Amino acid sequence: MERLSPTTALPAHVQRPAYDRTALTPGIVHIGLGAFHRAHQAVYTDAALAAAFGPWGIVGVSLRSTDIVQEMHAQGGFYTVVTRDADGDTARVIGAEIDAVAATQQRARVLALLADPAIRIVTLTVSEKAYGIDPSTGGLDPAHPAVTVDLATPHAPTGVVGVLVEGLARRRAADLPPFTVLCCDNLPSNGRLVRRLVLDMAERRDAALAAWIAAKGRFPSSMVDRIVPAAAEGTRARAAALIGAQDRLALETEAFAQWVIEDDFVDGRPAWEAGGALFVTDVAPYEKMKLRLLNGSHSLIAYLGQLHGLDYVRDVMALPEHVARVRAHMEAAAATLDPVPGLDLAAYRAQLVARFANPAIAHRTAQIAMDGTQKLPQRIFAPAVEALASGGDADAFAYVTALWLAYVRRMGPVDDPRAAELAAAASQTGSAPFFALPGLFPRELVSANGWRQRVDAHLATLDAAGR
Structure with missing residues (x-):
């Protein structure tokens, strides 16, 4: 059985990208290339591209793992989302992910992407603990391992906040507008919280940089909801039976999905509402x-x-x-x-x-x-x-x-x-x-x-x- 790729002939019952993927160019960097993102934000982006095509291809960044990046490259970014409920299983092949980068091996490329004017949105699903939040103050924790490293070597960051700050610093130096930072993690007032962390680190580095981010940056809050378990033993077998190809990136999820987003972006956004996203003034x-x-x-x-x-x-x-x-x-x-x-x-x-x-x-x-x-x-x-x-x-x-x-x-x-x-x-x-x-x-x-x-x-x- 062949491995899933952009050229795989899929059965008629399998939903596939309804747009010209060869014309898709990068517009979003997503940090945290895990199962939830691939079964949630990427699915919404796939629907947005089908409804209103634009330069909104996703480049996924894995801060730690290299395996997921290798698998994404092997399949040309294609993977299957299997939706499961009591009525049976359905499959959808997603094409919105057009590249993947392992930060541990390609740090310079990650930072170059963030400084690229084509990138207008950075989305995040990195888990609560990755942000380096001080539990006593709710601000940046200088003792957090990644924060400590990024404060000492700001031009070669390893943590998510340090990566965002360095990316924004490079855009400011190039006289580019900032990218919108859209947090999708389960944090209270997640947009405002990430903004606080970014400004805290930027202030420790350069007060003028912090002032620029505060004035021009946008950090909309969002609420995400979809149950996405870790891939189970039978996930690949179920996907293969549905699509007629091997897929080492196959995921299982429920039919329900919800995304509520504060509509506050620097420079445009995909038509995520086509996939059912709700845009509001207060999340x-x-x-x-x-x-x-x-x-x-x-x-x-x-x-x-x-x-x-x-x-x-x-x-x-x-x-x-x-x-x-x-x-x-x-x-x-x-x-x-x-x-x-x-x-x-x-x-x-x-x-x-x-x-x-x-x-x-x-x-x-x-x-x-x-x-x-x-x-x-x-x-x-x-x-x-x-x-x-x-x-x-x-x-x-x-x-x-x-x-x-x-x-x-x-x-x-x-x-x-x-x-x-x-x-x-x-x-x-x-x-x-x-x-x-x-x-x-x-x-x-x-x-x-x-x-x-x-x-x-x-x-x-x-x-x-x-x-």
């Missing part, structure tokens, strides 16, 4: 909804799964007692939300339960459980603070916190950027050592003795039950 209500309902529930499911020996989200959702927990958590989280324009929150919650229970999606609880210190502040701790401030007991959030602490204590060492601190806290008794970790819990929760007692009570119950 915050949508972002808050997703972080607290979807992501917060995902964390609950992940720790339930890890403590009960359930490998996949669907396994957790197959048990009625866990589904009841998830529904109760969503109800508590929904009480902390403002109305979301155009959305029925009750219907959205019901849809989430169905998505989590999708028997065709193998989303590992271990994958979701990692990096808790980066995820829980916005997913669990922030709504807990608001629930307490409004007179509630925030017990649902105390329960998830206790689940996480039990997970850390039993599964350690856990995959987390603060793993050493967590291990030290886990070696002691109770939750107090965790609440003492700097910048982890909001001060409102640290001082909320009643809420902390609820955490301890749930933790004791979990310990007594052995889970």
